[in-house]
Amino acid sequence: MKLFFYFLMSLFVTTEISAQIVHVHLNINEAIPINSPLKGIHRYWYNDSTGINLGGVGLGISLDEVFYNKYSVKYQANFSTNKFYDESIIFTDIQGNRLTEKIGETTNINFTFHSIVYSGLKKEKGFLFGIGAGLKYHISSKSDYGDSNIFGLDVSFNFDNESTKILVLMVPLEIRYYTQRLNFALRTEIDVTRTSHLDRLKKERFIALNFEVGYQIQTKKSNKN
Amino acid sequence: MQKIISFLLFFGCLVFMSCEKENQNNAFSYFQISPNPGSTVFELSVFEDKWVVGTPIEFNVTDGKDSLILEIFSNIQIPTRISFDLSNHPLGFYNANLSVNGQTFSQKFIKAIE
16 A cells, blocks of 8 residues: 555656646546446446436546656546446345345446556657556445335435445556547556445455547646757 | 566556455345335344354444444344344445354345335
């Protein structure tokens, strides 16, 4: 844990900055549960009786900094949603007879902040490969198990999921293709620390796959260059 | 080249750590909570055919943040039924955890109406 902390902090050490570039981003994402066999991947979208059910989407802003004209680092903040199928619940009546088994759909609203160090420098266009460290927090998490009639009342089983409201350390790994104004990134965010308050899920992790489109809104170059 | 190998090794270690297998017991064949979803009073039923009568059990209920709400110690009987009351607790998801002979089985249940 300390190693990751030092690694994260090292990305914030500012030395001689030769350029700063600001991008805004839109992304779609897929959350993949690991070490949690009772949870499943939500297909990005599907058409059921209620219409199209979209998966995770997000938006963010980033700052790229170039140091000594040799290294580049990106700091990025994102708001995004992601979805996954939650563990099933056996519905029973008052006598204990099993009625049905329902799978929940959990939707998280996340705030993430990460820094990525890139292997090279941005030129006119090309690929960059980077790895970094980041933090993720679920601002809101709702698990929906549908609705039903119990004791004569129509009830919706859509409640806050307190178990996932935890600060998670993650490692982003990104491949980025950039042009003059636009860039396209494929990024995996691998959770390193626990993602649930529940002791039985202490080894649960998520891998989030993000496809992102960024648009450059501002560039500032140092006078030294 | 050395830097790339170091990066790959570091990343490989992370993936390996993240993918360590977790054994989760399927609790549904060991006990159940009824009614589920329910209102205020729930009942734990232990399926006795899994253990010898008289085996001590520890049963607890936790909320979404895994904070302990109640804890009950008992023995397997025929039938084993334990009632518990969540009338002072908010609507939402709860976890029922049953420990027998060092094994713990967990189930999620819902308090849906007051």
